Amino acid sequence: MAGAQRFRFREESGPGAHGTVLEVRVPQVLHVQYGMYVWPCAVVLAQYLWFHRRSLPGKAVLEIGAGVSLPGILAAKCGAEVILSDSSELPHCLEICRQSCQLNGLSYIQVVGLTWGHITKDLLSLPPQDIILASDVFFEPEDFESILATVYFLMQRNPKAQFWSTYQVRSADWSLEDLLYKWDMKCVHVPLESFDADKEDLAESALPGRHTVEMLVVSLRKNSF
Numbered sequence: 744m745a746g747a748q749r750f751r752f753r754e755e756s757g758p759g760a761h762g763t764v765l766e767v768r769v770p771q772v773l774h775v776q777y778g779m780y781v782w783p784c785a786v787v788l789a790q791y792l793w794f795h796r797r798s799l800p801g802k803a804v805l806e807i808g809a810g811v812s813l814p815g816i817l818a819a820k821c822g823a824e825v826i827l828s829d830s831s832e833l834p835h836c837l838e839i840c841r842q843s844c845q846l847n848g849l850s851y852i853q854v855v856g857l858t859w860g861h862i863t864k865d866l867l868s869l870p871p872q873d874i875i876l877a878s879d880v881f882f883e884p885e886d887f888e889s890i891l892a893t894v895y896f897l898m899q900r901n902p903k904a905q906f907w908s909t910y911q912v913r914s915a916d917w918s919l920e921d922l923l924y925k926w927d928m929k930c931v932h933v934p935l936e937s938f939d940a941d942k943e944d945l946a947e948s949a950l951p952g953r954h955t956v957e958m959l960v961v962s963l964r965k966n967s968f
Contacts, residue, residue, distance in 0.1 A: 747846055748770075750767045750948055767813060768843075772839065784879035784911050789945075790946065799818055802818075802874055803873045804872065804876060805825075805828060808830075808880040815827045816847050826852070829857075830858060830859075832858065859893045874906075875894055877890070877894075907958075907959070929961070930959045932958070933959070938958075940958070
């Protein structure tokens with residue numbers, strides 16, 4: 744295993760008091776594969792989870808395209824029942840998920856290989872989820888619809904589920920709105936300042952820097968029971 748990168752999330756405390764600190768360690772790997780890095784979006788999504796940590800215990804949470812799994816690991820440390828997933832075609836990414844679990848004493852977390860847009864045995868075997876996480880999976884436009892098709896399938900298992908996703912704004916030509924409408928979903932853009940993420944350095948790291956990151960909460964437009 745390569746070195747580890749540390750992220751520390753702090754609870755604001757009053758004068759003379761020490762707030763809660765939660766530390767997450769993830770593998771620091773130099774590799775051409777996108778999923779081997781902690782991207783700015785992952786830290787912002789982890790901060791959103793940290794801000795809502797009191798709602799997480801007992802929640803079923805699935806992170807897709809997890810890679811080094813910073814958001815999913817944080818959710819697990821906050822009491823969620825987490826499953827991590829990455830591409831079934833990239834076994835080295837699944838191994839990085841497992842290494843992240845080991846670094847944080849969470850070796851019991853299930854890691855599964857999924858292929859976006861495909862109904863596979865592993866996808867069918869997943870239990871209903873309350874929250875689906877994804878950071879910066881909207882990278883290649885040709886993948887957008889396959890990702891949403893997978894999320895839609897998961898939401899049909901629990902129509903009250905939410906999809907919490909961060910993405911980095913790279914082009915004004917990219918838009919998810921039409922695809923969300925096509926898949927009968929709606930989204931809320933969450934201002935970063937509403938969960939203390941409007942900073943260049945979160946969790947004692949140099950991320951997200953000056954990158955423009957959007958935070959979305961996506962749900963079904965109507966519950967289909």
